[in-house]
Amino acid sequence: MSVPVVQAQGLTLTFQTNDGPVHALSDVNLDINKGEFVSFIGPSGCGKTTFLRVVADLEQPTGGIVTVNGMSAQEARLQRAYGYVFQAAGLYPWRTIGGNIRLPLEIMGYSKAQRNERVAKTLELVDLAGFEKKFPFQLSGGMQQRASIARALAFDADILLMDEPFGALDEIVRDHLNEQLLALWSKTEKTIAFVTHSIPEAVFLSTKIVVMSPRPGRVTDVIESPLPKVRPLEIRDTPEFLEIAHRVREGLRAGHSDE
Amino acid sequence: MIWLIAVLLFWLAAWAMNVWLANSKVAETKAIRIAVPVIFGVTLLVLWEGVVRGLNISPVILPAPSQIGATLMNSTDMLWVDFKQTVLKGALRGFAIGSLAAFITAVIIDRSRFLTRGLLPIGNFVAALPIVGIAPILVNWFGFDWQSKAAVVVVMVFFPILVNTVQGLSETDRMQRDLMRTYAAGYLQTLCKLRLPAAMPFIFNGLKISTTLALIGAIVAEYFGSPTRGMGFRISTGVGSLDIDLVWAEIAIAALAGTVFYGLVAWLEKRVTFWHPSQTG
């Protein structure tokens, strides 16, 4: 039943800097299966963002293999296998919200009718219907980030790579977007890889939590979440939730203690 | 004496009015934003008029604004001929050719890191040079008519626009370029959809600097030889034959042309780069 979408074997990435080599990733082995929601959590420098960038072919590994949909990362990128959401919304200020979502569709050569249909659909999906003609500077930070998610959903990629997408937003907006993201995930059945440094966020969203630790960047624990697929915000007060959160915290602490 | 006192009173009154307007509650409205500088400008003209009349300054030295205005109205035909020759033929054509050439060159050298690093410091340096000095050489090469004026303008506007465009094209941040990469976008797509729009504020900066340079180039080149028309020609011969009011009329036209030209480019900039923080305020 579980089909691996992303597979990493012995993945290693070492940056050469003036202060000597930095081991951003060291021997990472990991499978992400179809339909999973996988969170990557760990302190800064643990390689969680780097891992995502390697999967996206924005960074070249120095060792090991990564496959996406059975292809190399580069082939997958050229086939537009994934949508990427960055830390900042990064909307083009000279395009309307609709125009920004249309951007990947224009580049990928969708027909005009398809573009309009998809823009309308994804705007509906992220709850931004009616904002198509607005410009980014007219929207709040949370709305901009939702638009950038819509931009990543607009084309037919069944993988969504999200790099701390809600990191810059305040707690209340963040809770709201987390709920919306879960609803969106169950509606679209995409595979999501999600980088965060918030334990509650990781536990609340994920079916699988990958705990990482720095120097060298590596995976210290992989936790399969027993929580049900449908999760109201209140689930965060249940003992099951707290138990997983506790385990994540322990994993993070273990990673720290051997410094 | 009467004139001088009247002018002084007018000046004080206008200044008081501006102070009152600028500190009033409606100071932020558009009408006041325009009215205050206009009052200031009118004050300067009145001051000029009053001083010329009050001190009985000879029109050969400094004509009064009213006299310049009258001359301007009486010689519209000649001024129009000069305007066509200098602004429409020399300056505008040179501006169009020069900015297009600079833009194309910028896009080409932008493809090579090496060329960009080599040309940018040189371009920056040349943009600061007194390029007007080449006017006599180009008049010698291209003859007396508008072609040589356009050539001077081409060289003068080329470097500011080149430097600004190259700089603007490298202005995208890493995240925006990564985004295009995740779409597997090609060079042309990235150029048209990301880098050119992002470069627009810079390109317009270069264009705005160049509007004035274009007029300067076209007028200076006429000092080194021109057919018997053109603003530069009329100014240099007018100074010689003491037609000072005509010279001032030409200056007024040149000033107006420069301001309108700049205003047009600035208006276009506002339309194109409305999204830029400098425009959204």
Add this chain to the structure above:
Amino acid sequence: MRNVVPVLVVLSAIVGLWWAAVAPMNMRAALDVAERAKETVVPVGSVARRDISVFKLMANNHEHIASGYSLKRPRLPTPVQVGKEFWKTTGGMVAKGRAFSKRSLIYHGWITLQSTLWGFLLGTTIGILAAVAIVYSRVADMSLMPWAVISQTIPIVALAPMIIVLSNQVGIEDRIVPKAIIAAYLCYFPVLVSMVKGLRSPSSSELDLLKTYNAGGLQSFLKLRLPASVPYLFTALKVGIAAALVGTIVGELPTGAISGLGARILIGDQFGTPLAIWSALFAAALLAGVLVTLLDIAQRVTLHRMGFRS
């Protein structure tokens, strides 16, 4: 420093292109000279040659191409010719002990430099004072700022002859004054704009901090606004000095001046000595380079001492 190699490569490419362009540019003149020296030229007569393209002429008379590189009055001199002429009128004059003779570019450069520096001083002062007025007074901001922009859209060259006529009539004989005024006219604007930006650059929290100390207006000006504007000032000064030089040369070009680099260009044009124009242009470029470099060094030293990261 990492730009040195690319800059040198591009520079040598430019010189190479220049060198290559000399042949076609000077071909007709070279043929005219050769014909007058009774050498065989195809076709005979400059009128007959007028309708034939230069490249065809070059192909038919290739033995005369080389003479285009040593013409006395070339349309386009070679870099070496310009270099020689420049040396003859600078270093050569110094060697003869006549550095400040009227035929020396050092003398003319000095004349131009004086006007430039006076204009720079005047323009910078006006620019800074106007900026202070604009930052502290709403009336000044609203009435001056639009006119400052408009003043720069007016082609100063049109005004230059009038400024000179006026200052002559008022009784100022010294040419330095009108030239310095024109230089200041071009120079004050970049200073004004940058200083307004610089004086307004302190954040509201920085200003609020001084308010909590109950600091006066002058204190907050001296301790916060002025130091904060220094990096902006230096950037503007570099633009301003280049603009002042342009202004001075513009002031020397059309007005029958007899000394100064601009006047050398004018005289070179009137007497048909292109080499003089080119070497004066070269001297002007050199002067601009030296002035901007000096200010750049001053900027680095000052900002470093003041603790700004550069």
